[in-house]
Amino acid sequence: MIVLVGYASEHGSTRDIAQRIATMLDKAGNRVETQPLDRVRDVDRYDAVVLGSAIHDQQWLPPATRFVRRNRDVLAGLPVWLFSVGMPGALPRPLRRFAMKEKQKVITNFRDIINPRDHRLFSGVVVPSQLSRMGRVIFRVLGCRYGDFRDWRAIDAWAQDIACALVAAEAPYVRPAEQ
């Protein structure tokens, strides 16, 4: 299978996650192309698509939403998996349930159009230099923590699930033997 792993990343943590997923799918025997979404052409060349974006201000980054809007018809006919990279891991525990609401919100405009097989929210990396002065103040007031919160085990497990689904999609249908 030819699989696109496309991403939109501002500071690199989403790109790293996309590359990790691509490596797993490649090891599982797929032909995988990993690209920033603003460079992808001819989406109909692919048999399956994994799309990821960093979340900024509770939305996917503009290159990712533009990509979905432009390619909605092709994506609607392909198996598609989505992942979002935000900062649930940086939040104090009582605020983490808001991250789950955000997970629904970020794809709400196109969920019904492309009908993804799955959508995962992963934690990324948050360091002070990425935030504005006001952002740093809000971050501190809310009791958030800086750091690299990527859970590589969870990411690998998800990639493995996708790899299994791709194998199942390729397997020829074997009619059960008649009794």
Ligand SMILES: Cc1cc2nc3c(=O)[nH]c(=O)nc-3n(C[C@H](O)[C@H](O)[C@H](O)COP(=O)(O)O)c2cc1C
């Ligand atoms: C300006 C800015 C706004 C952000 N807004 C959100 C947000 O609304 N929700 C969230 O979960 N994470 C938010 N984050 C955290 C990022 O999603 C997180 O740092 C992620 O790892 C960024 O991915 P990237 O390194 O690929 O750019 C924000 C980060 C920045 C710098």
